[in-house]
Amino acid sequence: MIFVSNRQDMFKILPKVDNLLNSNKIIDLLKDIPRNVVVNTIRETIEGLRKDILSNNIELQQLKNMVNNIEDIISNKAQNKMEIKFKRVINATGTIIHTNLGRSLIDKEIMEYVVDVVTNYSNLEYNLLEGSRGLRYDHIEGIITRITGAEAALVVNNNAAAVMLVLNTMAKDKEVIVSRGELVEIGGSFRVPDVMEQSGAKLIDVGTTNKTHLKDYTNGIGEETGALLKVHTSNYRILGFTKSVSIEELVKIGEKFEIPVIEDIGSGVLVDLEKYGIEHEPTVKESIESGIDIVTFSGDKLLGGPQAGIIVGKKKYIDKMKKNPLTRALRVDKFTIATLELILRLYLDEEKAIKKIPTLKMLTMSIEEVSLKANILSNKIIDKLTGKINVKIVDGFSQVGGGALPLEKIPTKLIELVSNDLTASEIERRLRKESIPVVVRVFKDKIYIDLRTVKEDEFDIIVYELERVLSNHHIKGF
Numbered sequence: 001m002i003f004v005s006n007r008q009d010m011f012k013i014l015p016k017v018d019n020l021l022n023s024n025k026i027i028d029l030l031k032d033i034p035r036n037v038v039v040n041t042i043r044e045t046i047e048g049l050r051k052d053i054l055s056n057n058i059e060l061q062q063l064k065n066m067v068n069n070i071e072d073i074i075s076n077k078a079q080n081k082m083e084i085k086f087k088r089v090i091n092a093t094g095t096i097i098h099t100n101l102g103r104s105l106i107d108k109e110i111m112e113y114v115v116d117v118v119t120n121y122s123n124l125e126y127n128l129l130e131g132s133r134g135l136r137y138d139h140i141e142g143i144i145t146r147i148t149g150a151e152a153a154l155v156v157n158n159n160a161a162a163v164m165l166v167l168n169t170m171a172k173d174k175e176v177i178v179s180r181g182e183l184v185e186i187g188g189s190f191r192v193p194d195v196m197e198q199s200g201a202k203l204i205d206v207g208t209t210n211k212t213h214l215k216d217y218t219n220g221i222g223e224e225t226g227a228l229l230k231v232h233t234s235n236y237r238i239l240g241f242t243k244s245v246s247i248e249e250l251v252k253i254g255e256k257f258e259i260p261v262i263e264d265i266g267s268g269v270l271v272d273l274e275k276y277g278i279e280h281e282p283t284v285k286e287s288i289e290s291g292i293d294i295v296t297f298s299g300d301k302l303l304g305g306p307q308a309g310i311i312v313g314k315k316k317y318i319d320k321m322k323k324n325p326l327t328r329a330l331r332v333d334k335f336t337i338a339t340l341e342l343i344l345r346l347y348l349d350e351e352k353a354i355k356k357i358p359t360l361k362m363l364t365m366s367i368e369e370v371s372l373k374a375n376i377l378s379n380k381i382i383d384k385l386t387g388k389i390n391v392k393i394v395d396g397f398s399q400v401g402g403g404a405l406p407l408e409k410i411p412t413k414l415i416e417l418v419s420n421d422l423t424a425s426e427i428e429r430r431l432r433k434e435s436i437p438v439v440v441r442v443f444k445d446k447i448y449i450d451l452r453t454v455k456e457d458e459f460d461i462i463v464y465e466l467e468r469v470l471s472n473h474h475i476k477g478f
């Protein structure tokens with residue numbers, strides 16, 4: 001218990017803002033950091049100490065130590081405020097479409113073109129042939145329909161927005177029939193029942209978790225039915241005693257009852273991955289060929305583009321969506337349109353798409369190539385850090401991620417690191433705090449670097465940061 005008189009003494013040793021502003025360390029700090037940021041940081045720090053005293057959270061000796069170091073504390077806090085928070089990281093986890101680490105990467109050459117478009121004026125909503133107002137969507141509709149075989153297309157902010165716009169346009173105040181086995185939740189709180197509710201459509205779930213038959217859909221159809229919805233169970237599989245209704249069968253019922261059929265296909269695969277030794281994932285083209293009315297998918301999953309939700313299908317429905325006021329609220333910006341157009345153009349030549357789109361390149365990279373990369377990096381680490389860390393190349397598996405192909409295990413090569421001095425979780429933590437953070441896998445007190453998701457130009461950064469991490473250089477201030 002701290003007595004009031006003691007508290008008064010403690011308040012007395014708190015420094016004054018003006019005095020701190022005249023101290024040498026803070027004057028130095030002011031050369032790099034705007035005055036208002038420094039002043040606010042000083043006020044916050046002193047105020048924090050004042051509150052600690054009031055709530056008996058600090059003892060006299062502790063307070064004295066803090067006050068003795070207060071310029072350094074303030075300096076660290078102020079520098080932290082100036083740091084750019086959103087930055088590149090090195091993904092050594094082997095999860096290719098890592099939602100927490102930014103999903104798909106965009107090739108640098110494509111971004112150079114995008115830089116040219118966005119640092120200059122552009123024809124974003126201007127028709128250069130007619131000299132009149134144009135639509136931003138016009139630039140990419142043609143390329144999307146060419147690649148997918150659909151009549152029409154529209155692009156919005158992400159696939160969640162696409163599903164919401166589609167349901168709101170086609171089935172507001174009506175019933176939408178979905179199989180119980182397809183009431184998907186995707187990480188980051190996309191849940192089919194919730195999106196449905198937001199769109200104004202009423203969910204009618206039919207069948208059971210493991211089995212849904214054709215008759216479940218037909219029995220569910222009534223006066224109020226607005227659409228039949230199929231959702232791709234992208235991030236899970238129901239195995240064993242199961243039955244689901246194919247898109248072709250659903251399209252037949254839709255035609256018979258004159259009810260539109262919608263599919264949320266999730267990832268938006270545009271090439272047949274089976275050719276590259278990966279489990280078959282339904283392609284957008286296959287769905288369109290079934291005669292379905294509308295398909296929606298993400299731009300930044302297996303398509304390998306920017307965040308976007310792409311809607312393709314029958315023109316009469318897409319035209320209605322274009323007129324829906326929600327479309328304005330969900331519209332994509334010029335960065336997305338520029339990036340997406342270039343990525344989609346790569347798909348005109350499938351070989352080029354596989355080579356130029358990092359997501360597809362990493363996915364289809366041969367084990368020989370991954371192995372070669374593992375050798376190069378492990379030699380570099382041994383060269384610089386011999387005696388400080390044990391290095392071994394081992395077999396492992398990479399994952400697709402992004403809620404796609406959840407069962408697919410892609411053979412890969414991992415570099416296994418073990419230190420005599422530091423635990424794996426301590427090394428993991430320190431690597432995460434480096435200026436270009438490296439995100440690694442930790443398993444049974446060993447560090448693993450999966451070479452499938454690490455680029456060659458990142459090798460030297462990893463070696464340099466490992467050197468720092470293992471020699472304690474990384475420890476900054478408090």
Ligand SMILES: *Cc1c(COP(=O)(O)O)cnc(C)c1O
Pocket residue numbers: 158159160161184186190231232233234235264265266267297298299308309402403
């Ligand atoms: C990923 C996914 C979504 C959400 O897509 P976002 O582009 O992340 O909004 C919706 N439905 C399915 C089936 C998905 O796989």
